[in-house]
Amino acid sequence: MRILAIDTATKQSSITLWENDKEIWEFLFATSSKDYGETILLNLDMLLRRSNWNLEDIDLYVISKGPGSFTGLRIGMMVIKTLAQVFNKPISAPSYLDVLAYQNKFPGIIFSILPARKNELHLASYRNWKDFQKIEKEEVVSIEEFLKRINILQEEALLVGEIPEEIKMKLPNNVIFTSKSSSFLRGASLAELGFLMFNKGEYFDPLELNPYYGQKSSAEINWEKLHGKKE
Amino acid sequence: MYILGIETSCDETSIAIVKDGEEIIENLIFSQIETHKIFGGVVPEVASRLHMEVLNKIFKLAMEKSNLSLKDIDLISVTQGPGLVGALWIGITFAKTLAYALKKPLVGVNHLVGHIFANFLRKDPPNFPFISLVVSGGHTEWILVEDYDRYRLLGKTLDDAAGEAFDKVARLLGLGYPGGPAIEKAAEKGRLIFDFPKIKCERELDISFSGLKTSMLYLIKNLQKEGREIPINDLAFSFQYRVIEELLERSFIALNKFQTSTLVLAGGVVANKYLQKRFSEVSKRENIKLFMPPPILCTDNAAMIASAGYYLYNKGKVDGLDLSADPSLEIF
Structure with a gap:
């Protein structure tokens, strides 16, 4: 099975061509909210030329659905949705936090972390020593709340992702964090996890997939502060 | 020649199919106005999220209604600016991906020029x-x-x-x-x-x-x-x-x-x-x-973008995969 996987959730973006037990082409590149859209198709075109793969040969599209940069998520997902729509193929869409946990084997509990708004984190927890298991799904918690949870843990824990210094300084002895190079999503891991999910029947029709933002827009938050919750 | 037009510069998501710059085959417009009403104006992040949700669906609907197939599309024309930058990028990324997948030429259109071309969607422009x-x-x-x-x-x-x-x-x-x-x-x-x-x-x-x-x-x-x-x-x-x-x-x-x-x-x-x-x-x-133009072509719509794209393409304009949103694009 041939997979095209794209991740544009954070400043480190990637495009990966992946075929199980055969070859992997992965292009990892730095982006910013200004140039996600400018570079993505040029890079995809370059990778397809280098690999001699054709879009017509892709069986499954994979995208990291979020959380992350709002603009980045939309650009990557729009490319994937449109290709899947044109070639009539399914999409599997692990969350960014899923992939972080998937690519770091650990015998205890794993917390995947990505900074959200000020003093807040996107958080999800996993186990992967035997099977890959999601324990708590994506949520947004304050740094304070996260430290509280970590401090009452009775077992070994691994933190993966962009971890604020404030947290690193306050970790108990049973909690460690990964090296920098394992802390951002790797394209091959995204493709592999997407493949596993597809085999379990977890995939989307291109028209029904949308980014997981994890947060409302500032305007909606301010509106709710003034008027109470919508609906 | 069939031109696919795409417009997402503000709070309308629109896809159109226009023949030879003058004949509207489809012009589907999804207005977000009801959502933005409660804020008293257009909220950029909310606009981008809505464009993202509906654009591919509107495209599918337009293709189905037109009875054309993807290979019938000869040119893809998209609003490049001015407008809300995040909203523009949705349409542009869609347009570039489609142009790349279908191996068809792409033209970025100035939104203002598009409005003027709403008057060319007729037999006697x-x-x-x-x-x-x-x-x-x-x-x-x-x-x-x-x-x-x-x-x-x-x-x-x-x-x-x-x-x-x-x-x-x-x-x-x-x-x-x-x-x-x-x-x-x-x-x-x-x-x-x-x-x-x-x-x-x-x-x-x-x-x-x-x-x-x-x-x-x-x-x-x-x-x-x-x-x-x-x-x-x-x-x-x-x-x-x-x-x-x-x-x-x-x-x-x-x-x-x-x-x-x-x-x-x-x-x-x-x-x-x-x-x-x-x-x-x-x-x-x-x-x-x-x-x-008739009222439906006065407000934002993709038919006018398709028409402008057709005439500009015939004048030799064509864009590459590096086409970028320009929120303050000038026409002069």
């Missing part, structure tokens, strides 16, 4: 040269159009766009959002009771709405201070009257100055019936050929 007034929620500009790809800016608003001024004055009068249709409706029951001062700018083809807005604010404050009832309908009419007379006056100055006899109106404000009536009356009297 305007002849060059002509004066165009583009007047919408984001623009108030007089442009001399000499060819499909030759534009000269003659004058523009120095502050708010006309549509924006309608929104702000509607808020002052408690008439709600969007302000254009709200003021037009109130004005139907109103009459001219207040002569707002004429708008003066240093250059005769520039315009400014801030003074008019301030006059309205003080007028309302004074009436409130005196404990008098606010004649909302009459004030709506008086304001609308002043704005439209000013637009009319400058359009005819431009026509005379450049010795042209064709006037082409474009943009959402052109849907205003009183504006249509006044421009028609004066054009007839002055022997000017007047073009106005």
